[in-house]
Amino acid sequence: MAEMWLNMGPQHPMTHGLWNLRVKIDGETIVEAEPVVGYLHRGWEKIAENRMYPQIIPLADRLCYGASMSWEHLYCNTIEDMMELEVPDRAKYIRSIVLEAQRIGSHLMWLAALGTDLGSYTIFLYSVRERELFLDLMQNLCGARLTYNYCRIGGVRNDVPANFERDFDRVLTHFEKKMSGLEALMDQSTVFRMRMEDVGYISGEQARNLGVTGPNLRGSGVEYDVRKDDPYEAYADLDFQVCYENEGDAFARYRVRMDEMYESCKIIRQAIKQMPKGPYRLKPPRTAEKGKSGWAHVEDPRGEGFMYAIGNGTDRPYRLKVRSPIFVTVSAAPVMLVGYKVADVPAIMGSVDMCLGETDR
Amino acid sequence: MAQREGLGPGGKTGEVIAQALIEQFPEYIKIKKATHNRVYAMVDKTAWLKVATYMKDKFEFDHVTAVSGVDWLEEKKMWVVSHITSYSNQVTAEIIVELPRDKPEIDSVSNLWGGANWHERETYDMFGIIFLGHPRMERILTPEGTDYFPYRKDFVGGRRV
Numbered sequence A: 001m002a003e004m005w006l007n008m009g010p011q012h013p014m015t016h017g018l019w020n021l022r023v024k025i026d027g028e029t030i031v032e033a034e035p036v037v038g039y040l041h042r043g044w045e046k047i048a049e050n051r052m053y054p055q056i057i058p059l060a061d062r063l064c065y066g067a068s069m070s071w072e073h074l075y076c077n078t079i080e081d082m083m084e085l086e087v088p089d090r091a092k093y094i095r096s097i098v099l100e101a102q103r104i105g106s107h108l109m110w111l112a113a114l115g116t117d118l119g120s121y122t123i124f125l126y127s128v129r130e131r132e133l134f135l136d137l138m139q140n141l142c143g144a145r146l147t148y149n150y151c152r153i154g155g156v157r158n159d160v161p162a163n164f165e166r167d168f169d170r171v172l173t174h175f176e177k178k179m180s181g182l183e184a185l186m187d188q189s190t191v192f193r194m195r196m197e198d199v200g201y202i203s204g205e206q207a208r209n210l211g212v213t214g215p216n217l218r219g220s221g222v223e224y225d226v227r228k229d230d231p232y233e234a235y236a237d238l239d240f241q242v243c244y245e246n247e248g249d250a251f252a253r254y255r256v257r258m259d260e261m262y263e264s265c266k267i268i269r270q271a272i273k274q275m276p277k278g279p280y281r282l283k284p285p286r287t288a289e290k291g292k293s294g295w296a297h298v299e300d301p302r303g304e305g306f307m308y309a310i311g312n313g314t315d316r317p318y319r320l321k322v323r324s325p326i327f328v329t330v331s332a333a334p335v336m337l338v339g340y341k342v343a344d345v346p347a348i349m350g351s352v353d354m355c356l357g358e359t360d361r
Numbered sequence B: 001m002a003q004r005e006g007l008g009p010g011g012k013t014g015e016v017i018a019q020a021l022i023e024q025f026p027e028y029i030k031i032k033k034a035t036h037n038r039v040y041a042m043v044d045k046t047a048w049l050k051v052a053t054y055m056k057d058k059f060e061f062d063h064v065t066a067v068s069g070v071d072w073l074e075e076k077k078m079w080v081v082s083h084i085t086s087y088s089n090q091v092t093a094e095i096i097v098e099l100p101r102d103k104p105e106i107d108s109v110s111n112l113w114g115g116a117n118w119h120e121r122e123t124y125d126m127f128g129i130i131f132l133g134h135p136r137m138e139r140i141l142t143p144e145g146t147d148y149f150p151y152r153k154d155f156v157g158g159r160r161v
Helices: A044-049 A053-061 A068-083 A089-117 A121-142 A164-187 A190-196 A204-209 A250-274 A325-331 A333-337 A342-352 A356-360 B014-024 B045-059 B116-127
Strands: A003-008 A020-026 A029-036 A293-300 A303-311 A317-323 B029-034 B038-043 B061-072 B077-086 B091-100 B105-107 B130-132
Touching: A020 A342, A029 A333, A044 A053, A044 A317, A053 A068, A053 A317, A068 A089, A068 A293, A068 A303, A089 A121, A089 A164, A089 A250, A089 A342, A121 A164, A164 A190, A164 A250, A190 A250, A190 A342, A204 B061, A250 A342, A303 A325, A303 B061, A303 B077, A317 A325, A317 B061, A325 A333, A325 A342, A325 A356, A325 B116, A333 A342, B014 B029, B014 B038, B014 B045, B014 B091, B038 B045, B045 B061, B045 B077, B045 B091, B045 B105, B061 B091, B061 B116, B077 B116, B091 B105, B116 B130
Parallel strands: B038 B091, B105 B130
Antiparallel strands: A003 A020, A020 A029, A293 A303, A303 A317, B029 B038, B061 B077, B077 B091
């Protein structure tokens, strides 16, 4: 049969943003795939070179609106490494708590998108409803719902609000109860399993070599988690499991994220219990030494986020490099797609959790 | 949850790796700092591919975290900074390769690590650094027909008032 190229995107319900997936199909079967990104390129790194250090924090929020806490924290972490600052213990715990709350929020947003991709509006409504509670918690904490501007170089902006422990406990208890129902809705659905199982296979070896990170890597049986293997903030003192599955298909990636949400609840509970008293912020220097560099990597909800900064003696960075996990993961998309049908594309790419704001920067 | 597979603690610290690199490539490598989970080094550009291969084969560095370009306009040089992680040893190495600014060419490592492929394309796109032996040295983020390298320091895209 004749082969032809099919453009899925830049405007397509599958894409979750502005990117183009070119697939070469033979009948219904994909024989070649080529992701095209860059439609949302803003020159983030160049913009950052012209801003003062604190001004970049809200800018980092905009890298991914679904996980903005994770990105602003990564930025602050990088600058702290460059300026050699040691964050107060209380700030470390507060950061760990909000990062995990952000992880749950981000995973729920992914689940909602996956639900609509697979034609189940129920999944979308249920997960967005539960996500709302976490957004409310964040609003209580810092006043914003999506782009928080909460982390600071050397700590966090404000201490936790009144009744912080009580509110978190209520939300987590409610969420865990609801999650088991939500999980059953998908795990026991024949339609969901038929569309997710045995599609989008990527082996652990390939995933590792192609730079796939985060839940997508752990779905292929590689047990690597930056929180565990190179701990930052308070994660070294907290007890949690690295969630992974060996199957390497879209369903395994879905399972990893669901398990991670339970682990995040566990982490938040522990961190709230162990949180020490004390200062939550220190005063950072305004400038960084010339030629001094620093970097940090964290476990973003989507994979390994990384930033590399160089100072030049002024209050602005000389260079700020961002590694986006999805930018690299999407380069491995051809491996996941080739051999499957066109109708599997939404399930496969949906299981990857695309976010274009960070991919194109 | 499933059984653990593939990853084992390699047990080589950053200091051990740095020492081995120095012994293997004494005239090409300069170690700036080495701690138990970090290695900071500068590598001569002629030996970069050999060092990368050695690190991958000997110490299981199997993940490229990032490849970044840095433009030093006044010093008339460019840097390619690679951050490479070993999952089993839990060590991340920062390797800086210095290039002349008027001829920024370096060996590509994307045949060793597929994950470096798009990073190198992006670095080419933004800095004009050419990665020799790359399977597809094309622009990636900027629109078609772009004829400048936007992240170079002599490119001024706009100014804040």
